[in-house]
Amino acid sequence: MEPTYKVRVCRGPSCGDETHSQRLAAEFHHLLEDRGLSQIEMGWHSCYGRCTKGPNVLVRKVGNEPTRRRFTLATQPLGRGAKATMYSHVITIVDVADIVTEHLEAGRIVRRLMERPSGRMQQPGQSKKDGE
Ligand code: FES
Numbered sequence: 001m002e003p004t005y006k007v008r009v010c011r012g013p014s015c016g017d018e019t020h021s022q023r024l025a026a027e028f029h030h031l032l033e034d035r036g037l038s039q040i041e042m043g044w045h046s047c048y049g050r051c052t053k054g055p056n057v058l059v060r061k062v063g064n065e066p067t068r069r070r071f072t073l074a075t076q077p078l079g080r081g082a083k084a085t086m087y088s089h090v091i092t093i094v095d096v097a098d099i100v101t102e103h104l105e106a107g108r109i110v111r112r113l114m115e116r117p118s119g120r121m122q123q124p125g126q127s128k129k130d131g132e
Contacts (some may be wrong), residue, residue, distance in 0.1 A: 001038060001039050002039070002062070003039055003040060003042070003062050003067075004039045004040065004042045004061070004062060004063075004104075004127065005039075005040050005059055005060065005061055005103075005104055006040075006043065006058075006059075006060045006062055007028060007040060007041070007043070007057065007059050007060075007099075007104070008043050008045040008057070008058040008059070008060070009021050009025045009028065009042070009043075009045065009055065009057050010044075010045050010046075010047060010048055010054055010055055010056045010058075011025075011044045011045070011046065012046055012047030012048075012051060013047070013051070013058060014020075014051035014052070014054050015045075015047075015054035015055040016100065017033060018054075019028070019054055019055045019091070020055075021054070021055040021090075023118070024055055024079065024090055024096055025044070027093050027095055027096040027097075027115075028042055028099075028100065029042060031096065031097060031100045032100065035100065037100070037104060037105070040104055041053060041062075044104035045058065046058075050085065050086070050088065053088035053089060053115060054088070054089070054100055054118065055089070055091065056086060056087065056088050056090070057086075057087045057090045057091050057099065058072050058084055058085070058086050058087075059084065059085045059087065059099065059103055060083060060084040060085075060102070061083050061084070064080070070089075085103065085109050085114070086114070087099060087113040087114060088113065088114065088115045089113065090113060091113075095110075096111055097114070098110045098112075099113070
Protein backbone atom coordinates (compact mmCIF):
# COMPACT_ATOMS: atom_id res chain seq x y z
CA MET A 1 0.00 0.00 0.00
CA GLU A 2 1.38 3.38 -1.01
CA PRO A 3 1.69 5.90 1.81
CA THR A 4 -0.79 8.78 1.76
CA TYR A 5 1.12 10.88 4.27
CA LYS A 6 4.62 10.85 5.63
CA VAL A 7 5.02 12.03 9.21
CA ARG A 8 8.48 13.02 10.41
CA VAL A 9 9.08 13.68 14.09
CA CYS A 10 12.20 15.64 14.94
CA ARG A 11 14.62 13.83 17.21
CA GLY A 12 17.37 16.41 17.24
CA PRO A 13 19.09 17.42 20.47
CA SER A 14 16.40 19.88 21.45
CA CYS A 15 13.29 18.02 20.32
CA GLY A 16 14.60 14.58 21.19
CA ASP A 17 16.81 14.93 24.24
CA GLU A 18 15.20 17.93 25.90
CA THR A 19 11.54 17.55 25.05
CA HIS A 20 11.40 13.78 24.56
CA SER A 21 9.91 13.64 21.08
CA GLN A 22 10.28 9.85 21.14
CA ARG A 23 7.21 9.85 23.39
CA LEU A 24 5.29 11.67 20.65
CA ALA A 25 6.48 9.24 18.01
CA ALA A 26 5.34 6.32 20.18
CA GLU A 27 1.92 7.93 20.54
CA PHE A 28 1.70 8.44 16.75
CA HIS A 29 2.55 4.76 16.22
CA HIS A 30 -0.02 3.70 18.80
CA LEU A 31 -2.85 5.81 17.32
CA LEU A 32 -2.06 4.87 13.71
CA GLU A 33 -2.08 1.18 14.58
CA ASP A 34 -5.20 1.53 16.71
CA ARG A 35 -7.07 3.24 13.85
CA GLY A 36 -5.79 0.97 11.11
CA LEU A 37 -3.93 3.75 9.32
CA SER A 38 -1.17 1.57 7.95
CA GLN A 39 -0.81 3.80 4.88
CA ILE A 40 0.74 6.55 7.00
CA GLU A 41 4.53 6.35 6.97
CA MET A 42 6.24 7.38 10.20
CA GLY A 43 9.84 8.42 10.43
CA TRP A 44 12.40 10.62 12.13
CA HIS A 45 14.15 13.80 11.13
CA SER A 46 17.45 14.90 12.63
CA CYS A 47 16.72 18.63 13.06
CA TYR A 48 14.56 21.17 11.26
CA GLY A 49 16.56 24.12 12.56
CA ARG A 50 13.55 25.25 14.57
CA CYS A 51 14.73 23.90 17.89
CA THR A 52 13.18 26.61 20.08
CA LYS A 53 9.78 25.77 18.61
CA GLY A 54 9.96 22.04 19.20
CA PRO A 55 9.03 19.40 19.29
CA ASN A 56 8.38 19.83 15.58
CA VAL A 57 6.46 17.41 13.39
CA LEU A 58 6.31 17.58 9.60
CA VAL A 59 3.30 16.06 7.84
CA ARG A 60 3.71 15.67 4.11
CA LYS A 61 1.04 14.48 1.73
CA VAL A 62 2.18 11.89 -0.76
CA GLY A 63 0.31 11.52 -4.00
CA ASN A 64 0.57 11.01 -7.69
CA GLU A 65 0.51 14.70 -8.48
CA PRO A 66 3.72 16.29 -9.75
CA THR A 67 5.86 16.99 -6.72
CA ARG A 68 6.85 20.53 -5.97
CA ARG A 69 8.39 20.87 -2.57
CA ARG A 70 6.24 23.38 -0.80
CA PHE A 71 6.20 23.81 2.93
CA THR A 72 3.69 25.59 5.07
CA LEU A 73 5.97 27.22 7.60
CA ALA A 74 5.49 29.85 10.21
CA THR A 75 7.28 32.42 8.11
CA GLN A 76 5.29 31.71 4.97
CA PRO A 77 1.63 32.32 4.25
CA LEU A 78 -0.64 29.32 4.16
CA GLY A 79 -0.52 28.66 0.47
CA ARG A 80 -3.26 26.77 -1.25
CA GLY A 81 -2.05 23.40 -2.39
CA ALA A 82 0.78 23.23 0.10
CA LYS A 83 1.92 19.65 0.38
CA ALA A 84 3.61 19.79 3.75
CA THR A 85 2.76 21.25 7.09
CA MET A 86 5.16 21.90 9.93
CA TYR A 87 3.64 21.61 13.37
CA SER A 88 5.45 23.25 16.26
CA HIS A 89 5.22 22.85 20.01
CA VAL A 90 3.67 19.41 19.65
CA ILE A 91 3.78 18.50 23.29
CA THR A 92 0.79 16.52 24.50
CA ILE A 93 -0.92 13.34 23.41
CA VAL A 94 -3.94 15.53 22.63
CA ASP A 95 -1.77 17.39 20.10
CA VAL A 96 -0.81 14.08 18.50
CA ALA A 97 -4.42 12.87 18.51
CA ASP A 98 -5.54 16.11 16.85
CA ILE A 99 -2.94 15.72 14.08
CA VAL A 100 -4.02 12.12 13.48
CA THR A 101 -7.76 12.82 13.62
CA GLU A 102 -7.86 16.16 11.85
CA HIS A 103 -4.96 16.07 9.42
CA LEU A 104 -4.26 12.42 8.66
CA GLU A 105 -7.85 11.18 8.75
CA ALA A 106 -9.86 14.23 7.69
CA GLY A 107 -7.27 16.16 5.65
CA ARG A 108 -7.66 19.36 7.69
CA ILE A 109 -4.65 21.26 8.99
CA VAL A 110 -4.53 21.71 12.76
CA ARG A 111 -3.98 25.44 12.77
CA ARG A 112 -3.58 25.81 16.51
CA LEU A 113 -0.29 23.86 16.22
CA MET A 114 1.09 26.14 13.55
CA GLU A 115 3.04 29.21 14.39
CA ARG A 116 1.92 32.43 12.79
CA PRO A 117 4.44 34.83 11.23
CA SER A 118 4.28 36.91 14.42
CA GLY A 119 5.81 33.98 16.29
CA ARG A 120 2.67 33.45 18.36
CA MET A 121 0.77 30.21 18.26
CA GLN A 122 -2.77 30.40 17.01
CA GLN A 123 -5.39 30.16 19.74
CA PRO A 124 -8.25 27.64 19.56
CA GLY A 125 -11.20 29.07 17.67
CA GLN A 126 -9.09 31.86 16.19
CA SER A 127 -8.90 32.04 12.44
CA LYS A 128 -5.69 33.05 10.74
CA LYS A 129 -7.29 36.33 9.72
CA ASP A 130 -8.28 37.23 13.32
CA GLY A 131 -4.76 37.39 14.65
CA GLU A 132 -2.98 39.28 11.90
S1 FES B 1 16.06 19.52 17.39
FE1 FES B 1 14.07 19.63 16.54
S2 FES B 1 14.20 21.34 15.22
FE2 FES B 1 16.20 21.16 16.01
